[in-house]
Amino acid sequence: MASSEPLQLTIANPNGSSTTFALSGSAILSVRRTGDKKWSHVEVPVRQVLYAEVTPDNALEMSLLARKKKKGPLSLVHISGHVQETEQAAAASFVTELMQAAYDGVEPRRRLKVLVNPKSGPGKSVSLYHDKVEPILKAARCTVDLTITSHSLHALEIAKDLSLDRYDAVATMSGDGLVFEVVNGFAKHAEPMKAFRIPITPIPSGSGNGLALNILGLKDGYDVTVAALNAVKGRPMSIDMFSVTQGDQRIFSFFSQAVGLMADLDLGTEHLRFLGSTRFVVGFLQAVAKNKKCPIKLHMKVVESDKVRMVEQLHAARSENLPTSIANAGERETSDLAAEQSNGESPLSSALPELKYSNADTKDWVTFDKPILYVYAGKGPFVSRDLMQFPVSLPNDGLIDIVVQEVSTRGQMLKAMDGAEKGAQFWMDTQHYFKAEAYRVEPTSSKGLLSVDGEAYPFEPFTVEVHKGLATLLSPCGYYQADFDLPRRRAPAIATNTR
């Protein structure tokens, strides 16, 4: 709509009440209803309009998400009215304009495979799905194929055999564990590259919801209503995936790998589960008290190690974000993607990308030569609500962010907790940060833990490499929603280069 005049429609109801809709600049919908005390005036960004139509029996039906109070939760609101004969043409064109603005290039009425893990988080995901999520998907006229997972690896089995042409996206209502199963199921699919084009969209109900936090941001990352809206109309966003190879095993990781203190925290604090998220704080304090060196050798194929430059690259990528990071999965051919991923090095293929670094050849790589407390590598700024571990992470730069924490004083490690939710620890001189194409860890002792996306794997040598843009998520904006910047005064002094 080029006009700055709001597009208006008033429908008169037989009982004497009326509803007036005004659509301003294709961004804001305002609805005023006489005779409705609860929702007499609703004003929402058009993105929050789920559906609008004039039915064959001349009813105007509209569903949207609105907040009753400015800072209150989003509620599902249905508005309906009778369209009289004289109003029919105007109502039809208003609804068409509104739907175009509301979906802005995204196909409405998505076909969703929904997986709900009844055991995730506090165990209330099934009722939460039926109470909060399903009504939104239905109001948006999505077709829903629901499976309540009945056992561990059920989601993997479903993803492995998914009828790819039947679905536009897979929604996982759980924590990060179910996403891990879906990506590893896609990797085992008969058409893996096509499977990875199906976007995955997390609806947070687990105890670890890092992916939802990264996509939806700190404020909305635990809000199932915002996540359901993202399932309805988020845009496909390509993200890099990692292959973790260990012996003959190839695991697909979308999130993180950890050894040392952070793996101990992730996997070694199950006995503190009764503490909820406090378990990580208690676990961190216990681990810092031990201050135990992680017995490994670390080799990395480093591309960037200058922290200031990484922040600048983050901002540059953000400013040019949409055309590069948002890919319309429907319009992109698998072969285009294979070309992007291979960087022209291997023939186009519908098979998974071949491993480049599965052997132990780390010649010309950087070897980290100081005592290590932990290595934490991954994608996406937040690993939890309290820790922005990878503040400069980009969704599909083809690189993995590697944090290497040197063994340091207990006092300094405790200080690292201060501002960790904003990524403050990034600037610690003892916390080294690399962007790499690949890395390899070789344990020098058999005692230790390895966590891959929160799952335990043997503490044995492993190699990780990046597959650029292999998987697809749905995102409201095309970038990770986490703010991070240079600390203005200190910036020039703290740039580290440990290459």
Ligand SMILES: Nc1ncnc2c1ncn2[C@@H]1O[C@H](COP(=O)(O)OP(=O)(O)OP(=O)(O)O)[C@@H](O)[C@H]1O
């Ligand atoms: N019906 C089920 N019974 C038991 N486990 C299940 C069931 N459905 C799925 N699972 C398993 O639950 C695991 C945990 O899921 P997820 O990580 O998504 O949630 P979570 O609440 O964050 O869990 P955690 O705290 O254990 O990481 C998954 O690895 C999955 O295999």
